[in-house]
Amino acid sequence: MTEMTVETSLLERFEAARAASIVLATSTGQQRRSALLAVADAIEARSGDVVDANALDLANGREIGLSTALLDRLALSLERVGSLSASVREIASLPDPLGQTVRGSRLGNGLKIDQVRVPFGVVGAIYEARPNVTVDVACLALASGNAGILRGGSAAERSNAVLVQIIRSAAESVGLPADAVQTIDDFGRDGATALMQARGYVDVLVPRGSASLIETVVSSSTVPVIETGSGVVHIVLDESAREDWAVDIVHNAKVQRPSVCNAVETLLVHAAAAERLLPPVLDRLAASGVTVHGDDATRAIWPAAVPADEDEWATEHLSLDIGVRVVDSIDDAVAHIRRFSTGHTESILTEDVATAERFLAEVDSAVVMVNASTRFTDGGEFGFGAEVGISTQKLHARGPMGLAELTCTKWIVRGSGQSRA
Amino acid sequence: MTEMTVETSLLERFEAARAASIVLATSTGQQRRSALLAVADAIEARSGDVVDANALDLANGREIGLSTALLDRLALSLERVGSLSASVREIASLPDPLGQTVRGSRLGNGLKIDQVRVPFGVVGAIYEARPNVTVDVACLALASGNAGILRGGSAAERSNAVLVQIIRSAAESVGLPADAVQTIDDFGRDGATALMQARGYVDVLVPRGSASLIETVVSSSTVPVIETGSGVVHIVLDESAREDWAVDIVHNAKVQRPSVCNAVETLLVHAAAAERLLPPVLDRLAASGVTVHGDDATRAIWPAAVPADEDEWATEHLSLDIGVRVVDSIDDAVAHIRRFSTGHTESILTEDVATAERFLAEVDSAVVMVNASTRFTDGGEFGFGAEVGISTQKLHARGPMGLAELTCTKWIVRGSGQSRA
Numbered sequence: 043m044t045e046m047t048v049e050t051s052l053l054e055r056f057e058a059a060r061a062a063s064i065v066l067a068t069s070t071g072q073q074r075r076s077a078l079l080a081v082a083d084a085i086e087a088r089s090g091d092v093v094d095a096n097a098l099d100l101a102n103g104r105e106i107g108l109s110t111a112l113l114d115r116l117a118l119s120l121e122r123v124g125s126l127s128a129s130v131r132e133i134a135s136l137p138d139p140l141g142q143t144v145r146g147s148r149l150g151n152g153l154k155i156d157q158v159r160v161p162f163g164v165v166g167a168i169y170e171a172r173p174n175v176t177v178d179v180a181c182l183a184l185a186s187g188n189a190g191i192l193r194g195g196s197a198a199e200r201s202n203a204v205l206v207q208i209i210r211s212a213a214e215s216v217g218l219p220a221d222a223v224q225t226i227d228d229f230g231r232d233g234a235t236a237l238m239q240a241r242g243y244v245d246v247l248v249p250r251g252s253a254s255l256i257e258t259v260v261s262s263s264t265v266p267v268i269e270t271g272s273g274v275v276h277i278v279l280d281e282s283a284r285e286d287w288a289v290d291i292v293h294n295a296k297v298q299r300p301s302v303c304n305a306v307e308t309l310l311v312h313a314a315a316a317e318r319l320l321p322p323v324l325d326r327l328a329a330s331g332v333t334v335h336g337d338d339a340t341r342a343i344w345p346a347a348v349p350a351d352e353d354e355w356a357t358e359h360l361s362l363d364i365g366v367r368v369v370d371s372i373d374d375a376v377a378h379i380r381r382f383s384t385g386h387t388e389s390i391l392t393e394d395v396a397t398a399e400r401f402l403a404e405v406d407s408a409v410v411m412v413n414a415s416t417r418f419t420d421g422g423e424f425g426f427g428a429e430v431g432i433s434t435q436k437l438h439a440r441g442p443m444g445l446a447e448l449t450c451t452k453w454i455v456r457g458s459g460q461s462r463a
Numbered sequence: 464m465t466e467m468t469v470e471t472s473l474l475e476r477f478e479a480a481r482a483a484s485i486v487l488a489t490s491t492g493q494q495r496r497s498a499l500l501a502v503a504d505a506i507e508a509r510s511g512d513v514v515d516a517n518a519l520d521l522a523n524g525r526e527i528g529l530s531t532a533l534l535d536r537l538a539l540s541l542e543r544v545g546s547l548s549a550s551v552r553e554i555a556s557l558p559d560p561l562g563q564t565v566r567g568s569r570l571g572n573g574l575k576i577d578q579v580r581v582p583f584g585v586v587g588a589i590y591e592a593r594p595n596v597t598v599d600v601a602c603l604a605l606a607s608g609n610a611g612i613l614r615g616g617s618a619a620e621r622s623n624a625v626l627v628q629i630i631r632s633a634a635e636s637v638g639l640p641a642d643a644v645q646t647i648d649d650f651g652r653d654g655a656t657a658l659m660q661a662r663g664y665v666d667v668l669v670p671r672g673s674a675s676l677i678e679t680v681v682s683s684s685t686v687p688v689i690e691t692g693s694g695v696v697h698i699v700l701d702e703s704a705r706e707d708w709a710v711d712i713v714h715n716a717k718v719q720r721p722s723v724c725n726a727v728e729t730l731l732v733h734a735a736a737a738e739r740l741l742p743p744v745l746d747r748l749a750a751s752g753v754t755v756h757g758d759d760a761t762r763a764i765w766p767a768a769v770p771a772d773e774d775e776w777a778t779e780h781l782s783l784d785i786g787v788r789v790v791d792s793i794d795d796a797v798a799h800i801r802r803f804s805t806g807h808t809e810s811i812l813t814e815d816v817a818t819a820e821r822f823l824a825e826v827d828s829a830v831v832m833v834n835a836s837t838r839f840t841d842g843g844e845f846g847f848g849a850e851v852g853i854s855t856q857k858l859h860a861r862g863p864m865g866l867a868e869l870t871c872t873k874w875i876v877r878g879s880g881q882s883r884a
Contacts, residue, residue, distance in 0.1 A: 064801075064825075067824075067825075067827065068824055068825065145867075147846065149844070149845075149846065153835055153839060155845060157862075160827070162857050163827065163857070245857050245858075246857065246858055260685065261685055264681065264682055266687075266688075266856060266857075266858040267687075268858070284880070286880070287880040290880065290882050291880065291881075291882055293882075294882035294883055295882075298882075298883055380485075389876075398877075402875050403488075403489055404485075404488075404489065406488070406581070406584065406873070407873065408873060408874060409873065409874040409876060410873060410874070410875055410876070411875075411876040411877075411878060412876070412877050412878060413877070413878040413879055413880055413881075414574055414876050414877075414878025414880075414881045415878075415881060415882045415883050417882070417883040418574060418876060418878075418881065418883055419874075419876075423570070423883070424570075424576060424874075425568065425570065435687060436583050436584070436666050436667065436687075436871040437666075437667055437687040437689070437858060437859045437871070438858045438859035440871055440872055440873060440874070441578075441872075441873070441874045446566075450857040450858070450861055451861055451862075452827070452828065452829060452830070452831060452861060452862070453829060453830040453831070453840075453845075453861070453862045454823050454831055454832075455810075455830060455831070455832040455833070455835050455839060455840075456819075456832075456833050456834070456835075457832060457833060457834040457835025457836075457839075458834055459705070459707070459708040459711065459712065459834055459835075460712075460834075460835045460836060460839065461711050461712055461714075461715035461716075461719075461836045461838070462715055462719055462836050462838040462839055462844070
């Protein structure tokens with residue numbers, strides 16, 4: 043295939059997405075809901091095909107030496123396919139985000155101005171080895187009246203192809219254009235490059251995956267990007283933290299699913315509570331196979347910790363490893379977070395309401411918590427049905443991105459002959 | 464000055480902005496309001512200094528051959544200085560955008576989640592020859608709890624220096640950091656380049672000015688950008704349009720201030736109304752010195768029009784020139800707009816409600832109007848006090864950008880020991 047052929051046919055896909063987006067923008071909520079229910083039905087009816095295709099991707103992944111964490115993200119068991127269709131049904135049950143008036147007023151000159159919610163148009167996603175993202179992004183896009191162009195990566199190519207085909211057929215079955223959802227996995231790297239340069243065709247691009255993938259998209263894309271994901275996530279144990287909550291929440295945040303971005307990576311403990319809290323918290327982690335990377339003060343209290351090296355505080359392990367540091371005050375904890383956090387999620391465990399409110403006000407991350415596990419930063423948990431990703435930037439969307447985050451607004455102005463004085 | 468010196472001291476400014484932003488984020492609305500009133504007072508007290516500095520910039524601008532349109536944008540008469548302080552007072556009178564809860568719910572597991580409005584942190588602006596933008600952006604940033612870094616260009620350097628100094632002193636006079644507002648005009652082009660690469664220091668960058676300036680910022684910046692401004696703005700005269708409104712609104716939209724982005728550039732006229740409407744509308748424009756660039760059908764009806772060349776429909780004249788084309792239907796008008804609009808503002812003049820609603824639904828621009836002049840797309844007119852710019856992209860902000868557009872949100876999660884199942 044010559045490069046020119048690649049470019050021409052990619053352009054045709056982008057144009058098809060734009061054309062589909064025009065139809066979607068004036069579709070009814072009822073139509074889009076029907077399409078989603080058809081997707082859920084078809085995923086269930088064809089779950090065997092999905093798992094078979096995924097088995098081929100997994101075999102190939104093991105052959106090319108994908109990491110355990112990546113293979114875990116890639117795998118679609120029958121149970122995971124079931125939870126995919128359940129999340130599509132949940133998206134279908136949410137209120138239609140389109141047409142809603144965000145703000146409105148009547149000006150002194152009689153003009154009526156209303157800011158109303160409309161779809162972006164065409165949403166692009168670049169991700170790696172996660173076929174569940176294919177369904178989540180495609181269905182959130184469809185539900186919010188956007189066309190989607192997906193580049194899911196070669197590792198999940200077979201799984202993605204089956205899932206995209208299911209979604210396209212379902213859209214068509216209710217009279218919406220099949221091109222509402224397209225994959226460009228078949229174009230390999232050229233497809234990703236073209237998608238990042240498709241300004242004018244694609245309205246927003248969401249990268250999801252490793253830090254290096256996100257960095258590449260942020261620095262190479264001329265399409266507006268929403269940065270997602272990387273999570274150097276902190277839990278702070280205040281002087282007043284309850285021991286039972288500290289043990290349970292830190293364990294849950296580290297161990298329940300260590301490979302994902304909302305897992306905790308650094309534990310900061312108030313010096314006045316370190317002797318009380320570190321032994322039970324770290325014993326419980328160690329019992330689950332977690333390696334503790336401690337600073338000197340931590341190791342003095344809990345000698346089994348390995349010494350934290352100088353990169354520890356900036357490291358997103360995504361594994362059963364955690365950095366632990368003793369801090370002298372909440373000021374110190376906030377300063378540490380300001381320096382090392384990636385702005386994803388931070389939680390403080392405290393019984394003191396003034397400390398809690400101060401932490402909530404001063405920590406500038408997408409999600410700031412009191413007395414809860416960081417694992418709750420998730421579109422599904424927040425009631426969004428699914429998520430396009432978790433935005434760690436501040437522009438447009440911050441935190442889990444659901445339907446509302448896939449819309450923009452336009453201003454509608456109704457006059458009766460007004461000119462500007 | 465060596466390049467290293469430049470970079471080091473620029474970095475110091477960026478760090479000072481970040482430090483100021485931390486103070487601003489927890490400042491009270493009352494403090495920020497007091498700062499703005501102090502700015503307005505000081506602008507009035509020192510209006511002579513402002514006009515004097517501006518006179519030097521204007522003299523220099525004439526010497527280096529700035530266009531009439533640029534000189535018009537650069538000029539600050541005593542009257543315009545008065546309207547600057549009036550707009551600062553208007554911003555001060557608006558409700559505080561910070562702390563507001565955008566969405567909130569209590570989840571089934573008892574977690575309380577709230578999405579609250581917070582400042583971006585540090586806002587950057589790159590613009591040209593418009594000292595009023597210095598005041599508008601700095602004061603909107605201050606009012607919304609953001610630090611601002613301004614690069615206003617060499618043509619307005621003296622005017623900007625006086626204005627920034629006024630704003631810094633006013634901030635300090637109420638106990639806020641002077642570094643809440645900084646100019647980097649003294650670093651020349653190096654300053655602009657560094658600002659575009661200041662990811663991690665600057666949260667959002669707004670370019671305002673010529674199409675080429677905006678294009679440079681969009682393609683070179685690693686800081687998230689909100690694209691503003693360029694306006695190939697359309698007015699459509701439907702078959703049912705009232706003649707008196709057509710004559711007044713088209714004249715107002717073209718002639719009142721032709722050098723700005725919300726001035727109309729293209730008039731599309733329904734074929735069934737062309738003979739009735741074109742003569743009075745174009746006669747009125749011609750009487751104000753407008754050159755009409757018409758298609759063949761227009762010239763058949765109104766022979767004084769010059770032939771539109773092939774670039775006409777994509778041209779933003781910013782002058783007393785207008786393109787005029789006869790279309791066969793509203794479908795044709797919408798298709799023309801889809802192809803040539805820059806997504807700024809389009810208005811239809813019609814008496815038919817179904818046509819009006821269709822136009823509002825199908826045209827995908829920041830502002831879509833019925834029976835009103837496109838000149839109303841403006842932060843001041845919309846009741847925002849002023850504007851940072853008019854966003855023509857879809858991410859985060861669309862249309863005139865006021866206080867709310869300079870904020871982002873974060874999620875606050877309050878728990879009582881919850882872990883994820």
